[in-house]
Amino acid sequence: QVQLVESGGGLVQAGDSLTLSCAFSGRAFSNYAMGWFRQAPGKEREFVGCINWNGVLTYYADALKGRITISRNDPAKTVYLRMNSLKPEDTAVYYCAAKGGSFVYTLSEDYDFWGQGTQVTVSS
Numbered sequence: 679q680v681q682l683v684e685s686g687g688g689l690v691q692a693g694d695s696l697t698l699s700c701a702f703s704g705r706a707f708s709n710y711a712m713g714w715f716r717q718a719p720g721k722e723r724e725f726v727g728c729i730n731w732n733g734v735l736t737y738y739a740d741a742l743k744g745r746i747t748i749s750r751n752d753p754a755k756t757v758y759l760r761m762n763s764l765k766p767e768d769t770a771v772y773y774c775a776a777k778g779g780s781f782v783y784t785l786s787e788d789y790d791f792w793g794q795g796t797q798v799t800v801s802s
Contacts (some may be wrong), residue, residue, distance in 0.1 A: 679704050679705075679791075680702065680703070680704040680705050680710070680776050680790070680791040680800045681702070681791075682700055682701070682702055682705050682751050682774050682775070682789060682791055682792065682793035683700065683701045683702045683793055683794070684698060684699065684700050684701075684772065684773065684774050684793045684794065684796040685698070685699050685700075685701070685796060686698040686699050686794060686796060687772060687796030687797045687798045687799065688776075688797075688798070688799070689799045690705075690764055690798070690799070690800055690801070691800070691801050692762075692765055692800055692801065692802050693732075693763060693764065694762060694764050694800075695761060695762045695763070695764065696759070696760065696762070696764060696798060697758055697759065697760045698701045698714070698758065698759040698761070698772055698774075698796060698798070699756055699757075699758055700712065700714075700756060700757045700758075700759075700774030701755065701756050702750060702755040702756065702757070702795060703755065707750075707752055707755040708731055708732070709731060709753055709778055709782065710731060710776045710778055710779075711728060711729065711730050711731050711776070711777045711778075711779050711780075711782060711783055711785060712728060712729050712748075712750060712757040712774060712775070712776055712777075713725070713726075713727070713728035713729075713774065713775045713776075713777065713784075713788075713789055714726040714727050714728070714748060714757075714759045714772060714774055714775075715772070715774075715775060715786055716768075716770035716771065716772045716773065717718050717770055717771050717773070717795075718767075718769060718770040718771075719770075721770075722741070723773070723786055725784050725785070725786070726738070726739055726742060726746065726759065727739060727742065727746055727759070728747045728748065728782045728783055728784060729749070729750055729757060729782070730780065730781060730782050731779070731780055732767075733749065733750045733752075733781050735781070736748050736782070737782045737784060740746075742744050742761075745761060745763050746759060746760060746761050746762070747759075747760040748760075757774060757779070759772065759774075761798075762763060764798075764800045766775070766800045766801065766802045767800075768798060768800050769796060769798060769799050769800050770797075771775050771795040771796065772793055772795060772796050772797075772798055773793055773795045774792075774793045775789035775790075775791060775793070775795075776789060776790060776791040776792075776794045777789045777790055777791075778790060790798060
């Protein structure tokens, strides 16, 4: 069983940057693609971005391209979401997810394991 624990959320101001972390445990991290999703109050969960098993491929939501970067550190079994120029509309609970496989995956239903989420609140 895979466990995922997100951290790094909090209250920030518009224009700030923030890096979220997701610690992976339970199985071989290198066998998993990782994704980030978010859910704002009253809205559906939406795709943020993902990274493949070896970090060579990344894919980002069109609306967030240019402001986010996803990376992974395999020895640390951690995936990161770096967000720049934060806006109030980025306020959401951010979730990481894991999918066994070789590609990048953009649909929430593709993912096998989920973390509990970390709250990011961006004040104007």
